[in-house]
Amino acid sequence: MSQPHGLLDVLIVGCGVAGMSAAVTALETGLAVVNLERSTPEDFGGNSRWTEAYLRMKNDSEVSDDFEDHFARNAGCNLDPNVLDTVAGGYDHWPAYVKAHPFPDPELIGMFAQSVAPTIAWLKGFGLKFGPQPIYLLTQGTSRIAAQGGGLALIEALRAKAIALGGEIRYRTTAVDLLRDAEGRVQGVIALDPDGKRHTIPARNVILASGGYEGNTEMMAQYIGASRARHIRPVAIGGYYNRGEGIRMALAAGAAPAGEFGSYHAEPVDPRSRQAEAVIFIYPYGILVNAQAERFIDESPGTVDAHYDEVTRTFADQPGGQVHVIFDSKVDDIPNWKRSIRSDIAPYRAETIEGLAKLTGHAPEQLAPTVRAFNAACPKSTGEFTPFQLDQRATKGIHPVKSHFSRPIDRPPYFAFPIISANCFTFGGVKVNANAQVLTQDAHVMPGLYAAGETMGIYHQVYAGATSVLRGLVFGRRASQHIAGAIKTA
Ligand SMILES: Cc1cc2nc3c(=O)[nH]c(=O)nc-3n(C[C@H](O)[C@H](O)[C@H](O)COP(=O)(O)OP(=O)(O)OC[C@H]3O[C@@H](n4cnc5c(N)ncnc54)[C@H](O)[C@@H]3O)c2cc1C
Numbered sequence: 001m002s003q004p005h006g007l008l009d010v011l012i013v014g015c016g017v018a019g020m021s022a023a024v025t026a027l028e029t030g031l032a033v034v035n036l037e038r039s040t041p042e043d044f045g046g047n048s049r050w051t052e053a054y055l056r057m058k059n060d061s062e063v064s065d066d067f068e069d070h071f072a073r074n075a076g077c078n079l080d081p082n083v084l085d086t087v088a089g090g091y092d093h094w095p096a097y098v099k100a101h102p103f104p105d106p107e108l109i110g111m112f113a114q115s116v117a118p119t120i121a122w123l124k125g126f127g128l129k130f131g132p133q134p135i136y137l138l139t140q141g142t143s144r145i146a147a148q149g150g151g152l153a154l155i156e157a158l159r160a161k162a163i164a165l166g167g168e169i170r171y172r173t174t175a176v177d178l179l180r181d182a183e184g185r186v187q188g189v190i191a192l193d194p195d196g197k198r199h200t201i202p203a204r205n206v207i208l209a210s211g212g213y214e215g216n217t218e219m220m221a222q223y224i225g226a227s228r229a230r231h232i233r234p235v236a237i238g239g240y241y242n243r244g245e246g247i248r249m250a251l252a253a254g255a256a257p258a259g260e261f262g263s264y265h266a267e268p269v270d271p272r273s274r275q276a277e278a279v280i281f282i283y284p285y286g287i288l289v290n291a292q293a294e295r296f297i298d299e300s301p302g303t304v305d306a307h308y309d310e311v312t313r314t315f316a317d318q319p320g321g322q323v324h325v326i327f328d329s330k331v332d333d334i335p336n337w338k339r340s341i342r343s344d345i346a347p348y349r350a351e352t353i354e355g356l357a358k359l360t361g362h363a364p365e366q367l368a369p370t371v372r373a374f375n376a377a378c379p380k381s382t383g384e385f386t387p388f389q390l391d392q393r394a395t396k397g398i399h400p401v402k403s404h405f406s407r408p409i410d411r412p413p414y415f416a417f418p419i420i421s422a423n424c425f426t427f428g429g430v431k432v433n434a435n436a437q438v439l440t441q442d443a444h445v446m447p448g449l450y451a452a453g454e455t456m457g458i459y460h461q462v463y464a465g466a467t468s469v470l471r472g473l474v475f476g477r478r479a480s481q482h483i484a485g486a487i488k489t490a
Contacts, residue, residue, distance in 0.1 A: 006032070007032075007202055007203065007204060008032050008033065008034055008188075008201070008202070008203035008204065009026065009031035009032045009033065009203070009204050009205060009483065009487060010022070010023075010026045010031055010032070010033045010034075010203065010204070010205050010206075010207060010480065010483055011033075011034055011036070011188055011189060011201055011203035011205070011206050011207070012026075012033065012034070012035045012036070012206075012207045012209055013035075013036050013175040013189065013206065013207070013208050013209060013210045013245075013246055014035070014036070014037065014046065014208070014209035014210040014211060014246070014453070014455075015035050015037040015039075015044045015045055015046070015155065015159070015169060015209075016045050016046040016047060016048035016049075016151075016155065016209060016211060016238075016453060016454075016472055017045075017048040017151060017154055017155060017158075017453065017469055017472035017473050017476065018048075018207075018209035018452035018453025018454070018455070018471075018472035018473070018475065018476035019035055019037075019207070019209035019210075019452075019453070019476060020035070020045075020048075020154075020155050020158035020159055020162060020476070021119075021158060021452075021472065021473045021474075021476030021477045021480075022207045022209060022450075022452060022476035022477065022479050022480045023035050023158070023162045023167050023476075023480075024158050024161045024162050024165065024167075025476070025477045025480035025481060025484075026480035026483060026484060027161075027162055027165035027166060027167050028165065029480070029481075029484035031480070031483065031484060031487065033162070033167045033168070034167070034168045034169075034170060034201070034203075035162070035167065035168070035169045035170070036169075036170050036173045036174070036175050036189070036191055036201075037169055037170065037171050037172075037173065038172065038173065038174040038241055039171065039172070039241050040171055040172060041169075041171050043237075043238075043241070044155070044159070044169070044171065045151070045152070045155040045238065046210075046211045046238045046239070046241045046242055047151075047211060047214075047236065047238040047239055047242065047424070047425055047454070048151040048152075048154065048155050048238070048469070048472065049151055049152055049155060049236075049238045050150075050151065050152075050235075050236035050237070050238045050276045050277065051150055051151035051469060052133070052135075052146055052150045052151070052277075053146055053147035053150045053151045053153075053154060053469045054133070054135060054144045054145070054146045054465070054466040054469075055116075055120075055130065055144060055145050055146060055147065055466050055467075055469060055470055056142060056143070056144060056464060056465065056466040056467050056470065057116065057120075057130075057143065057144070057145045057466075057470075058143045058145075059145065060117075060120050060121075060124070060130040060131065060145060061117045061120065061121070062117065063113050063116050063117075064142045064143045064144075065142075065143070066141075066142055067113050067116075067464070067467070068106075068109050068110065068113050070142075070462075070464040071104045071109045071458070071464055072106070072109075074459070074460050074461040074462050074463075074464065075103040075104055075460055076102065076103045076260070076460040076461070077460070077461065079103065083098055083101060083103070086098045087105060087106050087107075091107045096442045096443040096444075097443075099433070099439065099443035100256040100431055100439055100440070100441055100442065100443040101258075101431075102256070102257055102258040102259060102260075102431065102457065102460075103258075103460065104258075104259075104458040104459070104460070107433070107434050108432070108433065108434050108458070109458075110434075111434035111478070112470075112471065112474055112475075115474045115477070115478060116470055116474060119470070119473050119474050119477055122477070123147075123154070123157075123473070126157045126158070126161055127157065128147060128148070128149075128153060128154065128157055129147075129148040129149075130145055130146070130147055130148065131145055131146070131148065132145055132146075133145065133146035133148075134339065136279055136281050136339055136340050136341075136342055137281060137303075137304050137305045137308075137340070138281065138284075138304060138334070138337070138339070138340050138387065138388060139284070139303040139304050139305065139387075139388060139389070139390065140303055140304075140305045141302070141303040141305055141306045142305065142306075142465070142466075144465075144466045147469070151469060154469070154473070170191075171194075172193075172194035173191050173192065173193055173194065174191060174192045174245070175189040175190070175191045175208075175210065175245060175246070175249070176189075176190055176191060176192055176198075176245055176249070177189065177190040177249050178190075178206065178249045178250070178252075178253050178449070179200055179201075179202065180253060183447075184253075184254070184446065184447065185447040185448050186205070186206050186253075186446065186447065186448035186449040187202055187203070187204075187448065188200060188201050188202035188203040188206065189201050189203070189206055189249075204448065204483075204487075205448050205449075205450065205483045206448060206449055206450070207436075207450040207451070207452060207476070207479045207480070207483075208246035208247075208249075208250060208430070208438075208449070208450065208451040208452070208455045209246070209451070209452045209453050209455060209472070209476055210242065210245060210246035210247075210455055211239075211241065211242030211246070211425070211453065211454045211455060212242050212244065212247070212264075212425045212426035212427075212428070212429065212454040212455070213242065213243065213244030213247060213426050213428070214234050214239040214240075214242050214264065214423045214424075214425055214426050215234060215239050215240040215241055215242045215243045215244075216242075216243040216244045217229065219243075219244045219248075219426075220232065220423075220426075223261040223262055223426070223428055224262055224263070224264060224426075225262065228316045228317060228321075229316075230321070231315075231316045231320070231321020231322070231420065231421065232264070232266075232316050232321070232420070232421055232422065232423050233420070233422060233423065234422065234423050235267050235269060235276070235277050235422040235423060235424045236276035236277055237276065238276075239423060239424075239425070242425070242454065244426075246451070246455040247428065247429055247430060247455055250430045250438055250446075250449065250451060250455075251430065253446065253449070254440045254441060254446065255430040255431065255438045255439065255440060255441075255446060255449075255451075256430065256431035256439050256440060256441045256443070257428060257429075257430065257431065257457065258428075258429055258430060258431035258432075258456065258457035258458065259427040259428045259429045259456075259457020259458055259459050259460065260427040260428065260457075260459060260460040260461070261426075261427065261428030261457075262428075263313070263426075263427045263428075263459070263460070263461075264313075264423045264424070264425065264426045264427055265309055265423070265424040265425050265427070265459070265463040265468070266308075266309055266312035266313040266315075266316075266421045266422065266423065266424070267279055267308070267312060267421075267422045267424050268280050268281065268283065268308060268311075268312045268315065268419045268420075268421070268422070269343075269419065269420055269421075269422035270343035270345055270417055270418060270419065271322060271418055271419070271420045272343070272345045272418065273343045273344055273345050274344075275342065275343065275344050277342060277422075278342050278343040278344065278345075279340075279341070279342045279343075280325060280340075280341055280342075280343060280417045280419050281304055281308070281340035281341070282325060282327060282331065282337060282340045282341060282417070283299050283311075283325040283419070284299055284300035284304050284404065284405055285300075285327055285331060285334060285337070285387065285405050285407075286299070286325045286326050286327030286328075286331075286409065287299060287325070287326050287327075287370075287371070287374050287402070287409065288323050288324070288325055288326075288419075289323060289324055289326060289362070289367065289370060290318040290319055290323050291318065291319040291320050291322065291323075291361075291362070292319065292366060293357070293362045293363065293366035293367040293370050294366075294370060295370060295374065295398075295400060295402075296314065296318060296323075296400065297311060297314050297400055298311075298400050298401055298402055298403055299311070299325075299402050299405075300390075300402055300403055300404040300405050300406075301403050301404075302390065302403070302404075303390065305465055306462070306465075307462075309462050309463045309465070310461075310462055312419075312421045312422075313421055314421075315419060315420060315421040316420075316421040321420055321421065322418055322419070322420050323418070323419050323420075324360050324362075324416045324417065324418050324419065325416065325417050325419060326353075326356070326367075326371065326409060326414065326415070326416050327409060327414070327415050327416075328409045328410060328411045328412065328413070328414050328415070329411045329412060329413055329414075329415075330407060330411050331415070333385065333387070334387040335387075337387075341417070343417065347415040347416055347417045348360055348415065348416045348417075349413050349414070349415050350412075350413060350414055351412045351413055351414070352412065352414070353367055353368045353371050353409075353414055354367075354368055355414075356414045356415075356416055359416070360416045360418070371409050373398060374395065374398065374402075374406075374408075374409065375408035375409060375410055376398075377395035377396055377397055377398035377402075377406070378393070378395055378406045378407055378408045379393050379394070379395075379396070379406060385405065385407055387405065390403075390404045391404055391405060392404060393405055393406045393407065394406060424463075424468075425454050425468060426454070427457060427459040427460065427463075428457050429451065429454060429455050429456045429457030429458070430451050430455060430456055430457060431456075431457065432450070432451050432452075432456045432475065433445070434478070435450075435478055435479070435481075435482040436450045436451060436452050436456065436475045436476075436478045436479035436482065437449070437450055437479075437482065438450060438451050450479035450482070450483070451475075451479075452471075452472060452475035452476040452478075452479050453468075453471060453472035453475065453476060454468065454471075454472070456471070456475060458471065
């Protein structure tokens, strides 16, 4: 592991959208760059490899109208009004405890929103295309476009560009610790090579772009809770590569934590499927029952895109961490309803609810009364069923209520899919400023250390859907822009 070009300017841990965006940006300014990647070349790119890359944007040059507002509304539970008062003033006047606060501060989110359009314009320069794309969410409360070819197209285009510009990727190489001098300046990393041997890799700057901790069961148990974490698995294979070393090494060096460590972005997935993101989004049109055949949550509190994160997280708290959606053949009233299902495994199907219970493993004498009680609580004649618009067809006299799309489940055949709460990515990470520089618990910049993508924590409560790919692209780029600027002025 020798350095062919002397001391590296930038060592980047990870090759997802954050790591590759950082690499190309730095290489374009003439810096010497190496990326470390724990996977083989065939599997590189962590979660980014598997995403459809929906982007919370109105078109390829404007973010959605609710972009910053969604972050503000989901900035943390019971936020201290003193903190909120403080951020109304200029960043330079914020006290250290506010600058190092785990919430997505308005300075950071403002920079995020502003940087999206130029970042997409830059990517279009490599031939990448962005535009509207059908999605599995049948009701939406915001706007989304997508990267054509998904995350794979993004990372492959960026990798090709990085290699063309003289970048190097060291595969099957895992960063395990930071190198720092006596004053705390980061000077590189310690990494394990493909044979598992430790090496020091010196560098002037390190960008941690190594994802979250969705692939680390110990950290999942520690932060998400052992009884919940045992029911949760990554939504796609890429998640297994993200084992939290980047976050751990930064925290151990004194970085401030940010984002909600006890939470994650959840997706409702068919546990039987081997496919990536085998989502089941038909549940707003049926009922959700746990292993005791009890309903436990409002299946349709609002548009599915705005609520599935919270709804799906509750599945992990149910017995066995598995629930079922039950629906009937009236589902055919929903044009193209199969668009909401990405599992390759057929639903259970039966002519009676009791017959369905035998297939799902429920006690028939428990499932049948649950369905009967739900049917009796559905609105009788009032209100038209409008599957693509919230229709206020709420149940009456039953707990929990179902707020929309309530119709009796009474027309055979009956169907069921099992669903678990799968982990798209974890919310906890390290605190960065608007330049992606990692901050200490006292809000000092940690010299030479940057973080981007999932490794930086910004999310609390409900994930601002379709912003994680953008976060990686934008902050990977900002980290390298800042490094290039600092080297130029040194
Ligand atoms: C199936 C799926 C669908 C999704 N859909 C969307 C969507 O539509 N829109 C959206 O915005 N987001 C979506 N997401 C989330 C989003 O894709 C990811 O959060 C984002 O791509 C993460 O980018 P990243 O670069 O931070 O991390 P990753 O892409 O996960 O990259 C991390 C990299 O670091 C490497 N690595 C990890 N640890 C080490 C180490 N110690 N040393 C060396 N290398 C290491 C990994 O191998 C990987 O290459 C989805 C995620 C999945 C899995």
